[in-house]
Amino acid sequence: MNHERENICDKTMNEITIQTKKRKLKNMKSYKYLTLICFQLLFSCSKSSDALFSLLEADETGINFNNFVEEDAENNVLNYGYFYNGGGVAAGDFNNDGYIDVFNAGTAYNGKKANLSFLIWNSVSLEFEEKNLLNTKIDFIGAPYKVTPVYLNDDNYVDLVIHGHADEGRENTNEPVSLCLSDGKGGYDLVKLELEPKYLSDMFTHESGDVADINNDGRPDLFVVANSHSYIFWGIASYPYFTNVNFAHFASDTKNYTSNNSFGESVSILNGSFSCRLLDLNKDGMRELFVAGQSENTILINKGNGRYVSNAAIKIPFPQNNMNIFDVAD
Numbered sequence: 001m002n003h004e005r006e007n008i009c010d011k012t013m014n015e016i017t018i019q020t021k022k023r024k025l026k027n028m029k030s031y032k033y034l035t036l037i038c039f040q041l042l043f044s045c046s047k048s049s050d051a052l053f054s055l056l057e058a059d060e061t062g063i064n065f066n067n068f069v070e071e072d073a074e075n076n077v078l079n080y081g082y083f084y085n086g087g088g089v090a091a092g093d094f095n096n097d098g099y100i101d102v103f104n105a106g107t108a109y110n111g112k113k114a115n116l117s118f119l120i121w122n123s124v125s126l127e128f129e130e131k132n133l134l135n136t137k138i139d140f141i142g143a144p145y146k147v148t149p150v151y152l153n154d155d156n157y158v159d160l161v162i163h164g165h166a167d168e169g170r171e172n173t174n175e176p177v178s179l180c181l182s183d184g185k186g187g188y189d190l191v192k193l194e195l196e197p198k199y200l201s202d203m204f205t206h207e208s209g210d211v212a213d214i215n216n217d218g219r220p221d222l223f224v225v226a227n228s229h230s231y232i233f234w235g236i237a238s239y240p241y242f243t244n245v246n247f248a249h250f251a252s253d254t255k256n257y258t259s260n261n262s263f264g265e266s267v268s269i270l271n272g273s274f275s276c277r278l279l280d281l282n283k284d285g286m287r288e289l290f291v292a293g294q295s296e297n298t299i300l301i302n303k304g305n306g307r308y309v310s311n312a313a314i315k316i317p318f319p320q321n322n323m324n325i326f327d328v329a330d
């Protein structure tokens with residue numbers, strides 16, 4: 001298992017449609033290169049002259065993302081501020097043939113709007129083919145906001161951490177984190193992880209998350225942001241690969257909730273958290289928590305072993321929107 005291959009790419013977007021244009025993606029076995037391609041496919045994140053990524057046209061990639069949103073007098077961004085938010089997609093070689101494929105977690109608004117599906121590159125017909133590699137053939141799990149590809153088990157197929165959200169058009173639809181685990185035979189098994197206590201998951205909708213080794217034990221850890229609550233669930237070597245034992249719970253409301261960074265210290269500095277990345281921003285070999293909110297962004301410095309404390313936090317200038325969080329990866 002090679003945990004260094006984690007965090008291949010991720011990005012949220014609305015409904016995805018695929019045009020099966022007969023263009024061949026080059027064989028890309030390097031996951032570093034895979035990251036580059038994914039970012040090229042999914043978004044152009046920098047406008048500077050020394051940008052690392054550039055936008056590729058649909059006829060160059062064979063993929064066309066259609067951000068189709070049906071608006072009317074009742075359903076629009078004026079009535080619903082998150083109207084243009086979307087679902088999670090990720091790139092990876094899901095059938096281990098050396099060609100990059102696409103995973104779409106699907107989306108929902110007042111019911112299903114897009115299938116969960118795998119778009120597998122057919123190197124013979126030179127087309128993407130929509131397939132469902134899940135052994136159960138489930139094609140709908142709600143409206144996840146983000147997907148993180150990461151190697152969790154030892155079969156050399158990339159696995160997926162699906163950061164659930166909710167169907168914003170319906171009440172009481174909060175979704176947990178789900179794993180999409182390869183079975184080593186070309187199929188995938190979907191596993192729901194109910195990690196934080198139910199009274200918390202019922203009340204505080206997951207907004208986003210990220211996966212990386214933040215306590216430097218060689219196993220990827222899971223960070224989840226849920227507005228006024230955030231959590232770290234530590235990675236473990238065996239199924240289901242994340243544990244809620246001694247999980248970190250960053251609660252901004254310390255009157256009604258116990259905030260504990262898993263080291264016995266209260267950290268209430270995070271609030272209104274909607275996006276996040278786990279990045280080594282100060283180049284000391286340990287990853288920071290970068291959390292983007294609606295009113296402020298925060299960097300929590302890793303003090304060692306995944307310990308984050310309030311007096312090692314940096315508030316940074318607020319970008320135009322919380323999706324600008326990806327700029328910090330440059």
Ligand SMILES: [Ca+2]
Pocket residue numbers: 092093094095096097098099100101120121
């Ligand atoms: Ca493939």
Ligand SMILES: [Ca+2]
Pocket residue numbers: 212213214215216217218219220221234235
């Ligand atoms: Ca770890």
Ligand SMILES: [Ca+2]
Pocket residue numbers: 279280281282283284285286287288302
């Ligand atoms: Ca660091």
